[in-house]
Amino acid sequence: MAHKILVTGGTGYIGSHTTVELINAGYEVVIIDNLSNSNVKVLDGIEKITGVRPAFVEGDCTDLATLDRLFKEHPGIDGIINFAASKAVGESVQRPLLYYRNNLVTLINLLEEMPANGVKGIVFSSSCTVYGEPDVNPIDETAPIKEATSPYGNTKQISEEIIRDFVASGAPVKSILLRYFNPVGAHPSAEIGELPNGVPNNLVPYLTQTAAGIRKELTIFGDDYNTPDGTCIRDFIDVTDLAKAHVIAMKRMLDGEDTRAVEVFNLGTGNGLSVLQLINAFEHATGVKVPHKIGARREGDIEKIWADPKKANEVLGWKAEMDIEDTMRNAWRWQCKLGK
Ligand code: NAD
Ligand code: UDP
Numbered sequence: 001m002a003h004k005i006l007v008t009g010g011t012g013y014i015g016s017h018t019t020v021e022l023i024n025a026g027y028e029v030v031i032i033d034n035l036s037n038s039n040v041k042v043l044d045g046i047e048k049i050t051g052v053r054p055a056f057v058e059g060d061c062t063d064l065a066t067l068d069r070l071f072k073e074h075p076g077i078d079g080i081i082n083f084a085a086s087k088a089v090g091e092s093v094q095r096p097l098l099y100y101r102n103n104l105v106t107l108i109n110l111l112e113e114m115p116a117n118g119v120k121g122i123v124f125s126s127s128c129t130v131y132g133e134p135d136v137n138p139i140d141e142t143a144p145i146k147e148a149t150s151p152y153g154n155t156k157q158i159s160e161e162i163i164r165d166f167v168a169s170g171a172p173v174k175s176i177l178l179r180y181f182n183p184v185g186a187h188p189s190a191e192i193g194e195l196p197n198g199v200p201n202n203l204v205p206y207l208t209q210t211a212a213g214i215r216k217e218l219t220i221f222g223d224d225y226n227t228p229d230g231t232c233i234r235d236f237i238d239v240t241d242l243a244k245a246h247v248i249a250m251k252r253m254l255d256g257e258d259t260r261a262v263e264v265f266n267l268g269t270g271n272g273l274s275v276l277q278l279i280n281a282f283e284h285a286t287g288v289k290v291p292h293k294i295g296a297r298r299e300g301d302i303e304k305i306w307a308d309p310k311k312a313n314e315v316l317g318w319k320a321e322m323d324i325e326d327t328m329r330n331a332w333r334w335q336c337k338l339g340k
Helices: 013-024 042-050 064-073 089-094 096-116 151-168 203-211 239-255 275-286 310-316 324-338
Strands: 004-008 028-033 055-058 077-082 121-127 174-180 182-184 218-221 236-238 262-267 292-295
Touching: 004 013, 013 028, 013 042, 013 239, 028 064, 055 064, 064 096, 077 096, 077 239, 089 096, 089 151, 096 121, 096 151, 121 151, 121 239, 151 174, 151 262, 174 239, 182 203, 182 239, 203 218, 203 275, 203 324, 218 275, 236 239, 236 324, 239 262, 239 310, 262 310, 275 324
Parallel strands: 004 028, 004 077, 028 055, 077 121, 121 174, 174 262, 182 236, 218 292
Antiparallel strands: none
């Protein structure tokens, strides 16, 4: 029988792409999302791509009673992928308690529900922000965790610790912590993609909105960094590549035999690309110019970080495959579908 997976935050950006890959791989998916940062219409997109409409519970994971009901109404859930979280770094500085409550209570509630409901494993969305400014690049999973630079980043560090402590206490659950680098792009069908609320903070949605004429120009936050062209360097990973890693991680936890109880993997391409190089890749891939100017550095930005994904490559047998120009074309197709 197909494994049943609970995807929290499943109508969100990464959650929706992962739901598509889970369904394509034969899993049954139940989504819970409070729609605080996504739209229920995402379910239509998932159905168009896969031919399957996943079960959907509109609800908040910080509410234990809601989760109790969900597990009663959807018995037999084998695994959880926990995407549900608040993720705006700047907002987390302004409203730290909201971030600690939402991100940590969600995780604690889910962990609490797992043993009682026979849920065997949880995949957790962590982030390369746990590494802070790396001493060396590419960075692997053995690198030290640096002091968090925002409450958001701190919720990821604390969440990793909560999971480790819970598993170490003898709870009958496994976990895989996935540290994402910079997820970008959209499904090639343009049926699902990123839906930023208001003015985007992230580079790619800002870039595509500028290319579409919604924003006048993109500001590059600093060109005086210690990098070849002076702009920051990131590891931009295609969202579908990222989504596929979750399916592999889930399979490993549920069907693997000798896996350790808690494992951690970097999910990146292994290639660092500067902000300017990314803009060039977009322009080259789409033929559309992106008006841009150089501005001041953004406070808290890391100068350069890219992944050593060898562990995920070798242990999970997963590798990022998408070419950055294809990813940029998908991002543009999605922006065009959203409108100008
Ligand atoms: P997103 O905002 O698109 O998706 C998160 C979803 O969770 C949204 O649909 C939101 O409505 C929902 N949600 C939030 N709190 C909830 C709650 N209490 N109960 C139920 N639903 C809730 O974000 P995303 O980019 O898809 O990120 C998914 C996960 O990956 C997050 O945990 C994020 O911190 C992590 N992550 C994202 C990035 C990135 O750059 N996008 C990088 C590293 C890690
Ligand atoms: N960036 C930029 N202009 C923007 C948004 C982002 O120059 O309008 C830069 C930012 O300074 C960083 C990179 O793009 O160097 C990636 O930023 P993003 O917010 O997308 O992700 P982060 O790596 O900060 O999580």
